[in-house]
Amino acid sequence: MKLYFKVIAILALPLIFVVAYALCPIQFPPPGWTLSKLDLKASPIPSQGGETTQDILDSITPPLEGTGEASPDTLQQRILFLGDSMAEGLVRRMADYAQENEHNLSCIIWYNSTTRLWASSDTLQYYIQKYQPTFYMVCIGGNEQFVKNLTQREEYIHKIIGTFGNTPFIWIGVPSWKEDTGFNALVQKCVGENRYFDSKKLTLTRGSDRIHPTFGAASLWMDSIASWMQSSNVQYPIRMQKPASKATQRYPLHLLQPTKAQ
Amino acid sequence: MIFTSISFWAVFIIFLVIFAMLYRSTRTGMMLYVTIISMGFFYLANGWLMQLLPLTALISWSLTKIMNQYSGSRRKILLLGIILLDLAPLLFFKYANFAISGLNVLIAGNFPIMDIALPVGLSFYTFQAISYSVDVYRKNFTIDVSFLEYIFYLSFFPLLFAGPITRAETFFPQVRRQQTISERLMYSGLWLIILGILKKAVVADYIAQYNNWIFDSPLTYSGFENLMGLLGFSMQIYLDFSGYSDISIGIAALMGIHLRENFRFPYQSLNVTEFWHRWHMSLSTWFRDYVYIPLGGNKYGRVRTAIHCLITLMLVGIWHGSNIMFALWGLMHGLALILHKSLQRILRNIPSNWLTKPFCILITGIFIVCSWAVFRSPNIDTASTIFKQIFTNFNPESISAFWAMRPTWLLMMVICLMLLFIKERYYNRMMIKFIYSPWLVKLLAFAFAVQLAIEFHTSNITPFLYYNF
Numbered sequence: 001m002k003l004y005f006k007v008i009a010i011l012a013l014p015l016i017f018v019v020a021y022a023l024c025p026i027q028f029p030p031p032g033w034t035l036s037k038l039d040l041k042a043s044p045i046p047s048q049g050g051e052t053t054q055d056i057l058d059s060i061t062p063p064l065e066g067t068g069e070a071s072p073d074t075l076q077q078r079i080l081f082l083g084d085s086m087a088e089g090l091v092r093r094m095a096d097y098a099q100e101n102e103h104n105l106s107c108i109i110w111y112n113s114t115t116r117l118w119a120s121s122d123t124l125q126y127y128i129q130k131y132q133p134t135f136y137m138v139c140i141g142g143n144e145q146f147v148k149n150l151t152q153r154e155e156y157i158h159k160i161i162g163t164f165g166n167t168p169f170i171w172i173g174v175p176s177w178k179e180d181t182g183f184n185a186l187v188q189k190c191v192g193e194n195r196y197f198d199s200k201k202l203t204l205t206r207g208s209d210r211i212h213p214t215f216g217a218a219s220l221w222m223d224s225i226a227s228w229m230q231s232s233n234v235q236y237p238i239r240m241q242k243p244a245s246k247a248t249q250r251y252p253l254h255l256l257q258p259t260k261a262q
Numbered sequence: 263m264i265f266t267s268i269s270f271w272a273v274f275i276i277f278l279v280i281f282a283m284l285y286r287s288t289r290t291g292m293m294l295y296v297t298i299i300s301m302g303f304f305y306l307a308n309g310w311l312m313q314l315l316p317l318t319a320l321i322s323w324s325l326t327k328i329m330n331q332y333s334g335s336r337r338k339i340l341l342l343g344i345i346l347l348d349l350a351p352l353l354f355f356k357y358a359n360f361a362i363s364g365l366n367v368l369i370a371g372n373f374p375i376m377d378i379a380l381p382v383g384l385s386f387y388t389f390q391a392i393s394y395s396v397d398v399y400r401k402n403f404t405i406d407v408s409f410l411e412y413i414f415y416l417s418f419f420p421l422l423f424a425g426p427i428t429r430a431e432t433f434f435p436q437v438r439r440q441q442t443i444s445e446r447l448m449y450s451g452l453w454l455i456i457l458g459i460l461k462k463a464v465v466a467d468y469i470a471q472y473n474n475w476i477f478d479s480p481l482t483y484s485g486f487e488n489l490m491g492l493l494g495f496s497m498q499i500y501l502d503f504s505g506y507s508d509i510s511i512g513i514a515a516l517m518g519i520h521l522r523e524n525f526r527f528p529y530q531s532l533n534v535t536e537f538w539h540r541w542h543m544s545l546s547t548w549f550r551d552y553v554y555i556p557l558g559g560n561k562y563g564r565v566r567t568a569i570h571c572l573i574t575l576m577l578v579g580i581w582h583g584s585n586i587m588f589a590l591w592g593l594m595h596g597l598a599l600i601l602h603k604s605l606q607r608i609l610r611n612i613p614s615n616w617l618t619k620p621f622c623i624l625i626t627g628i629f630i631v632c633s634w635a636v637f638r639s640p641n642i643d644t645a646s647t648i649f650k651q652i653f654t655n656f657n658p659e660s661i662s663a664f665w666a667m668r669p670t671w672l673l674m675m676v677i678c679l680m681l682l683f684i685k686e687r688y689y690n691r692m693m694i695k696f697i698y699s700p701w702l703v704k705l706l707a708f709a710f711a712v713q714l715a716i717e718f719h720t721s722n723i724t725p726f727l728y729y730n731f
Contacts (some may be wrong), residue, residue, distance in 0.1 A: 001282060001283075001286070002446055003448055004278070004282035004443075004448075005282075006701055007278075007448055007449075007452060008275060008278055008279060008282070008704070009269065009515060010452065010701070010704050010705045010708050011274075011275050011278070011708065013705060013709070014705070014708055014712045014713075015268065015271055015272065015275070015710035015712065017709065018712060018713065018716060019268070020266070035713065035717075036713075037267060038714070038716050095290050114456070117728050146471060146474055146475070147471075148467075148471070177478070177479070178478055186617045210479050210481060210482075211479050211482055258667070
């Protein structure tokens with residue numbers, strides 16, 4: 001019995017410590033590095049629904065139409081488009097929309113970026129100061145489809161959208177090529193349904209890497225987003241009339257190179 | 263039930279307090295208690311399908327008892343009936359949809375695919391049930407066990423979900439002995455639990471994230487990155503499954519059951535035959551004793567031996583899943599075993615020294631790693647793309663970029679590679695040192711493993727790979 005209690009104590013004491021530490025509001029030790037806390041809220045399978053594009057043969061589909069009447073803000077907007085490599089095709093088509101609807105468009109594509117990078121660097125603040133946007137479009141998450149530390153990612157997402165203040169924004173969900181571990185559902189939860197465009201509903205033709213949509217598919221993807229952006233489904237609709245021609249104006253496009261910390 | 267989840271350990275500690283009280287006072291009470299808890303875990307994992315386990319236990323136990331009263335052909339027929347009845351749920355849940363798909367292709371039919379999922383642990387307890395009946399039939403196991411003992415054996419939760427497959431002859435004598443659990447057994451169990459947590463929750467889950475990207479879209483990555491993903495998966499599958507086995511054996515040890523190791527440094531194997539003597543030993547010996555030997559083993563000449571070998575390894579492959587890739591993996595190993603057996607006369611003449619040994623380990627290792635590419639890939643296209651990328655798009659420039667981007671991953675792989683080749687006697691010495699170390703050292707070691715697991719594993723849990731099988 002004595003031996004059993006010794007073993008039970010070995011098993012129980014560290015567990016009591018990690019649970020108590022997880023519930024404790026302070027971090028230990030404070031300076032330098034931090035001892036990670038046990039995530040008591042974590043659920044094994046946080047992903048919503050069973051939708052996946054994995055088994056669907058990719059094909060270009062007509063754009064999804066937004067539903068319901070809406071009276072979009074017809075004013076000219078200064079749009080800042082933030083994204084990772086997934087946004088590459090989107091911004092090309094977005095330029096057509098910006099010209100057609102007389103919006104000012106600035107784009108930042110940060111390859112291999114994650115919400116962590118955007119939240120922990122001052123890149124976003126720098127470009128906000130530079131362009132003073134009145135509307136944000138975000139397409140980040142392509143590199144986080146299979147992450148596990150969703151609770152931490154939630155903090156990063158909140159930090160990014162907190163940086164926007166009261167300025168309206170939309171977050172474009174990643175068109176998953178495989179069932180994600182819950183990142184898309186997490187973004188939707190954080191930003192709200194009327195600011196989140198669920199790209200899972202689309203089937204898109206993929207490029208040779210079978211992940212990124214082709215430019216043609218990304219163009220149709222953007223058409224779907226634009227249609228939704230001026231519908232009543234979105235919290236702050238703006239004018240996004242379908243362009244009749246290709247953009248001729250140049251717009252600021254910043255391509256940021258990958259960095260190591262993810 | 264995931265052995266690396268905090269909720270499991272919270273339940274297990276409470277369980278262990280009551281178990282410790284029952285263990286010495288009442289054997290029947292202890293078995294009843296463990297069976298109820300095991301059934302509870304089984305219900306949590308499988309819902310209403312948990313009924314399958316007591317049903318299988320009842321049928322298998324009672325028919326084996328009846329069989330034991332007969333001899334000759336009746337005994338044989340009864341054994342065949344028991345095996346078929348034991349196998350029926352496994353065949354249905356694991357292979358029914360595969361058979362329907364195959365039939366649809368063959369006759370251009372349109373039979374609907376059934377909405378069924380394989381109950382977790384079904385494979386493992388089915389194999390244990392079969393081994394029990396066959397051992398009784400062969401009179402290798404002569405102890406008369408009660409139904410409670412039998413269901414306790416089949417449902418014993420440390421082994422229920424992913425093995426190791428334990429024979430009746432190993433299990434029952436220890437249950438019946440009911441002596442005080444030795445300090446050595448207890449602390450060796452704790453050692454294995456710590457090791458298992460480090461293997462599974464710290465390393466395997468961490469390196470898995472990168473490996474998954476590679477196997478999901480190999481074309482996106484350079485040849486070097488594909489190679490790293492392939493090496494990473496070879497490490498992951500070993501650490502994942504051996505880590506799970508370590509925790510299972512460790513928990514069983516805390517409950518007074520000593521089980522043999524399931525993995526013995528498999529990547530140190532000099533050839534494929536040796537690999538199968540070191541890899542998933544409980545499964546490989548099960549297939550040897552209940553498939554390969556009944557088929558005829560090596561008694562009927564070289565050609566028949568080769569055929570038996572091929573059939574057995576193909577079955578091992580298909581056991582992992584109803585997928586052509588698993589069958590192909592089994593076929594690869596079967597052919598490699600045949601090749602090794604046929605070359606044994608020549609190989610015997612090669613001296614075993616410091617030069618030939620690493621070479622043999624390397625050649626065997628390359629084959630094993632290549633076979634894992636087939637095992638992990640969802641289809642032949644993915645596997646061939648990985649190899650194509652490695653050989654045609656190696657891109658040495660990506661090595662420095664890889665190091666800059668994933669230093670932790672790379673460092674972990676290097677450390678693990680070094681530990682894989684540690685000599686067995688050093689490992690045993692470390693274990694003995696741990697067993698006889700002061701209580702506080704053990705406490706700190708467990709606390710360190712738990713915190714390290716949290717550091718690397720901040721949120722949700724990747725299920726054990728072998729849960730799928």
